[in-house]
């Protein structure tokens with residue numbers, strides 16, 4: 001079973017918001033492409049687990065851990081009785097070569113070294129034996145999920161810790177022969193103790209670059225007609241409630257400017273003044289937590305994940321009562 005949801009990273013969310021609200025610079029567009037490709041690879045991996053079945057296993061997905069002073073990001077960690085299995089997931093495409101500790105694609109050396117990342121992560125997990133007085137072995141593999149990936153290597157070490165797409169299902173099936181029982185449960189609780197929130201800091205973005213206002217959730221166009229309770233996209237006809245749009249804008253603001261407070265004034269700015277102050281205040285009180293009271297009230301939100309936040313705060317059940325508002 002999956003022990004954690006796989007969410008978009010803060011860095012990916014940030015780039016997705018600037019893609020909608022700014023003109024992307026080259027570096028940003030490249031970074032967005034890489035981050036999307038990475039997440040897509042992780043989703044391919046998850047889907048394979050869904051196909052194979054994972055109810056008897058404990059699988060942590062997309063987690064961050066702090067062990068001693070090291071911060072680790074784990075794409076997937078399977079916890080079984082007496083074993084932690086680390087899978088570093090890569091969605092590379094093309095013809096790669098790995099020799100003498102160096103990776104290259106089409107003879108160009110790349111800066112990323114998946115095997116070094118894997119070894120570092122696995123090495124730190126071993127520390128839990130001493131820190132938490134647990135008994136387990138650490139297994140590790142870099143898994144390449146894209147069938148359009150080809151690797152040449154004469155390194156035995158490399159081959160030992162690499163699984164490509166053609167062998168991936170067999171590899172995962174092999175894991176299902178292990179058991180996640182009482183011992184795994186204890187290991188899983190130890191893992192949870194070392195888990196931390198996504199610690200990445202996002203780049204700074206100048207407020208002047210940001211396009212304020214509401215945009216279509218389907219095609220990202222800012223060309224919307226504003227009706228009484230909802231917006232309608234002039235380009236594609238998609239319709240959303242003001243409330244949905246306002247929550248999206250609050251999340252956009254929090255994603256772009258994590259160091260700044262969520263205030264009525266800031267949200268009024270990013271919504272482009274599309275919503276009356278009275279409504280805005282209602283949405284802030286409903287979807288956010290009041291952190292500072294008074295003239296300069298400031299809020300926080302529990303998650304940057306739109307779907308999760310709406311669900312948490314009962315958005316659907318509210319609109320269930322009035323299907324007219326939600327009707328597309």
Ligand SMILES: [Zn+2]
Nearest residue numbers: 216219233236
């Ligand atoms: Zn649209």
